[in-house]
Amino acid sequence: MSAHAAIAVTSKGVIETIEVPTEEPQDDEIYVKVEYTAVIPPEVYMVDRGMFIESYPYILGFTTAGTVMKVGNNVENFKPNDRVTTYAYGPSHNKGMQQYVNQSSSVCAKIPDSLSLEAAATIPDNFVCAFYTLFNQLSLPMPSSFPASVDPPLADTPILIYGAGTTAGQYMIRLLHLAHYKNIIVTASTMHHEYLRSLGATHAFDYRSFTLIEDLNRAVGGPNKLSVAVDCISAINTMVNIKDVLSPTGTVALLMPVKEGISLNVDEGKNMILDLPLPAKLNPFEKETNIIGVRTFFYQADPVLKEKLMPVILPDLLEKGLIGATPYRVLDQGNLQQRAEQALGLHRTNQVHGEKIIVKIH
Incomplete structure (x- = not known):
């Protein structure tokens, strides 16, 4: 089985670059090449205090933006080469700070050509x-x-x-x-x-x-x-x-x-x-x-939101130009782990004000 790089919390206060298996998408999933992910305040709590982590290693990244590479057998509304953004709030293997990821189609949204992938990564969460x-x-x-x-x-x-x-x-x-x-x-x-x-x-x-x-x-x-x-x-x-x-x-x-x-x-x-x-x-x-x-x-406990919020409502708002990216800063220097460390450090030291911190993956 092939593998790819991911940034994960490996123990309290420590993040490392690890190799994780590259798996085929399940029937209701899409397989995405991740270009960008956002780093958000709760991830500082996860790294520094071990909050929300059931076991190590635990991959970071609560959003992704990238390109669909494959789709599962039951997926009808996405196809290879679609540009998407995803809300990567699920378990560790679904998190966004990795080179490739499988996501349930219910947390994915197509994005218009007018929206860059780095901007799209600011939106879902x-x-x-x-x-x-x-x-x-x-x-x-x-x-x-x-x-x-x-x-x-x-x-x-x-x-x-x-x-x-x-x-x-x-x-x-x-x-x-x-x-x-x-x-x-x-x-x-x-x-x-x-x-x-x-x-x-x-x-x-x-x-x-x-x-x-x-x-x-x-x-x-x-x-x-x-x-x-x-x-x-x-x-x-x-x-x-x-x-x-x-x-x-x-x-x-x-x-x-x-x-x-x-x-x-x-x-x-x-x-x-x-x-x-x-x-x-x-x-x-x-x-x-x-x-x-x-x-x-817990938003997907509402069946209407599970079915429509990311796959239908968000793409419609983006296509009409009614919703867009918030202000953001892209970290694209150094290697992936250095960029992740920099992003976490900005949050730790209260240097993030009204903007999203975006980390380039590929």
Whole structure:
């Protein structure tokens, strides 16, 4: 059996280049030559703390972009030479930081010729997270097409995206705008405000501002008037700020895990909460507040999303130019392991702001 190179966590704190078997696709899989993959914050937790890893070695990479080489016997909507991007959230052998990978066709999307492979690698994980959060976890009505042909029932209701400079937050703004929501309030660094407004944000506030709570309350119509919020950071300070503007009976969606610290970075001595309920000492919300813990890896429990989100909805949005890549940085110098180490280091040292880190594979 032939083999190919992959970047894997081989023990706590250690990544190495390993050789893995090159296997034929199963009936419902496509076999992809991987050109690019994204490195995301949870991979730092995986490497440094061993989180989410059941056994070593464990391959990294939660997205891929590349070219279809072969398809399984039951695959009808993909063919060799198709350019695709995939959400590589499955087990180790399906991860993206390897030269070749087999993926279920349900996590794959064709991309238009106008979109580069490196740009396509930025999209799947945060697009899926945003779509799943809004239209499944928060139960906002999913339009039958994009842009929506009619306004949703709560089109004018204020919706807060806290940490909207994150790539997941950027896709949430765009999707809400395409669904005809008209009061999209966001927090982010001021450097991102103009871009976020171009995506559809109606109000943008600096999360560092001393008047943040006052500004947010004014935007939503008064104290405790906000009924829907998403926390893209899910740290102690972000939850406290949301609590100060959210109605006691409102709904907040937390992108898991919840961090005990005050940022996306997690020190060894700090805890991460992987599931609800929140421990009392970390929960600032009122007892009546509806708290949702969003775990994107479960999105395929929704049969409609499993069947359509990646194979149908995303390609349609890309072809129409309604969804595109978020800002990104490509790492293409040195060998593959050096590029992976560099990507992880950028996340560890908080040098990633509103962009995706993309690693060239081939």
